[in-house]
Amino acid sequence: xxxxxxxxxxxxKRGRPGYDQRGIxxxxxAAFNEYGYDATSIGMLAERLGLSKSAIYHHVASKDxxxxxxxxxxxxxxxxxxxxxxxxxxxAADRLAYVLRGAVRVLVDRLPxxxxxxxxxxxTDVERSALARRRRFDRAVAAxxxxxxxxxxLRADIDPGIATRLLFGMINSIVExxxxxxxxxxxQLADDVLxxxxxxxxxxxxxxx
Amino acid sequence: xxxxxxxxxxxxKRGRPGYDQRGIxxxxxAAFNEYGYDATSIGMLAERLGLSKSAIYHHVASKDxxxxxxxxxxxxxxxxxxxxxxxxxxxAADRLAYVLRGAVRVLVDRLPxxxxxxxxxxxTDVERSALARRRRFDRAVAAxxxxxxxxxxLRADIDPGIATRLLFGMINSIVExxxxxxxxxxxQLADDVLxxxxxxxxxxxxxxx
Numbered sequence: 001x002x003x004x005x006x007x008x009x010x011x012x013k014r015g016r017p018g019y020d021q022r023g024i025x026x027x028x029x030a031a032f033n034e035y036g037y038d039a040t041s042i043g044m045l046a047e048r049l050g051l052s053k054s055a056i057y058h059h060v061a062s063k064d065x066x067x068x069x070x071x072x073x074x075x076x077x078x079x080x081x082x083x084x085x086x087x088x089x090x091x092a093a094d095r096l097a098y099v100l101r102g103a104v105r106v107l108v109d110r111l112p113x114x115x116x117x118x119x120x121x122x123x124t125d126v127e128r129s130a131l132a133r134r135r136r137f138d139r140a141v142a143a144x145x146x147x148x149x150x151x152x153x154l155r156a157d158i159d160p161g162i163a164t165r166l167l168f169g170m171i172n173s174i175v176e177x178x179x180x181x182x183x184x185x186x187x188q189l190a191d192d193v194l195x196x197x198x199x200x201x202x203x204x205x206x207x208x209x
Numbered sequence: 210x211x212x213x214x215x216x217x218x219x220x221x222k223r224g225r226p227g228y229d230q231r232g233i234x235x236x237x238x239a240a241f242n243e244y245g246y247d248a249t250s251i252g253m254l255a256e257r258l259g260l261s262k263s264a265i266y267h268h269v270a271s272k273d274x275x276x277x278x279x280x281x282x283x284x285x286x287x288x289x290x291x292x293x294x295x296x297x298x299x300x301a302a303d304r305l306a307y308v309l310r311g312a313v314r315v316l317v318d319r320l321p322x323x324x325x326x327x328x329x330x331x332x333t334d335v336e337r338s339a340l341a342r343r344r345r346f347d348r349a350v351a352a353x354x355x356x357x358x359x360x361x362x363l364r365a366d367i368d369p370g371i372a373t374r375l376l377f378g379m380i381n382s383i384v385e386x387x388x389x390x391x392x393x394x395x396x397q398l399a400d401d402v403l404x405x406x407x408x409x410x411x412x413x414x415x416x417x418x
Contacts, residue, residue, distance in 0.1 A: 093411070152412060153411065153412055154410045154411065154412060155404075155410055155411070155412050157404070158401050158404060158405065158410070159393070159401075162393060162398070162401050163401075163405065163410055165382065165383075165386055166379045166382070166401065166402065166405050167410075168382065169378055169379045169380075169381070169382025169383065169385070170375045170378045170379045170382070171378075172378070172382065173374065173375070173377065173378025173379070173381065173382060174374075174378065176378070177374055184368070184371060189371070192367050192368075192371050192372075192375065193375065195364075195366070195367060195409075196367065196372065196375050196376075196405075196406065196409070197405065197409060197410055198409045198410055198411040199408075199409040199411055200404075200405070200406060200407045200408040200409035201354075201363045201364055201367070201372055201376075201406055201407055202302070202362065202363065202364070202407040202408055203361060203362055203363060203364050
């Protein structure tokens with residue numbers, strides 16, 4: 001944007017002007033999601049970017065590194081939520097609500113990256129490492145569900161493991177239909193998820209609050 | 210099973226003994242889910258079944274027909290729920306609960322078929338036709354959500370379209386982790402889904418019932 005309004009401002013980019021590593025990553029993630037990682041080649045990315053393959057290799061060592069960078073983008077976001085103050089102190093139920101809300105926000109803000117993460121099946125070392133990090137995140141949330149139940153905030157008649165899976169089912173499904181710029185903001189969507197998950201859709205459930 | 214205990218009982222099967230169309234379909238669906246539809250060939254199925262390709266073609270005309278039969282299995286199940294008496298008469302909220310419970314049951318009973326359905330992206334006529342049927346089912350459930358809200362049973366502060374998507378997100382995610390024969394029966398799982406969806410996980414929400 002500043003390039004248009006202030007064309008003389010120096011732009012800190014390596015390699016061919018117009019694309020930095022970030023720009024290449026965005027195009028790569030879109031292609032991985034559209035065609036699948038295996039079916040996407042550096043040659044296809046070069047064509048989409050209007051770059052030579054060697055220009056791409058100036059920014060990244062391999063297609064594998066692009067996958068790693070993309071998955072990090074999703075996982076760093078999710079793990080970042082867990083280490084925030086509000087995720088670490090206070091009642092478990094409040095911490096759980098904070099983390100679920102944060103997960104929805106990361107999913108919306110980093111939609112293509114989380115979409116890619118959710119499709120990973122563990123076919124390579126990079127994928128297996130990403131899956132391991134994703135499982136650690138899930139386990140941290142599951143532990144919050146258990147703690148919230150133990151402190152008496154969450155109902156005890158649903159297995160915490162099942163409750164956690166249903167929560168993530170609801171949240172992760174957002175990648176299937178949410179499109180940025182739609183009528184629902186990330187905050188509204190997070191409100192909706194929290195409302196359904198904690199209070200349910202039934203009217204007498206909301207009337208008592 | 211009866212073949213072992215009563216070996217002389219006549220078995221009504223066409224083609225080579227040991228596999229009818231149903232048996233071939235089961236193996237095909239497992240392969241489609243494991244390798245993807247495109248990557249699965251009739252030759253691979255023949256090898257898995259210990260049959261010749263022509264023996265398979267005795268039962269089905271093409272790989273496409275196997276896909277069609279498999280997707281029908283899932284869609285017939287879901288549509289079957291909609292035409293049951295309890296899905297068509299009574300309060301909208303009760304009908305909605307009945308349909309959601311029925312969807313969980315179909316998903317659990319026909320897990321590999323629904324798994325396949327949820328992965329369909331519309332690459333062929335068979336897939337597009339299946340997607341259209343799936344959308345009709347989703348629209349029928351969305352209409353129940355709207356009706357339940359209009360009759361005052363469901364909260365009005367969540368868009369019915371979003372509520373429907375979150376409900377299906379929760380239900381459809383079951384294919385990712387549910388394994389038949391686990392500790393949770395289909396009925397229990399349906400109870401859990403209904404409880405979370407309608408009453409929420411928070412304890413004071415359940416206490417008021």
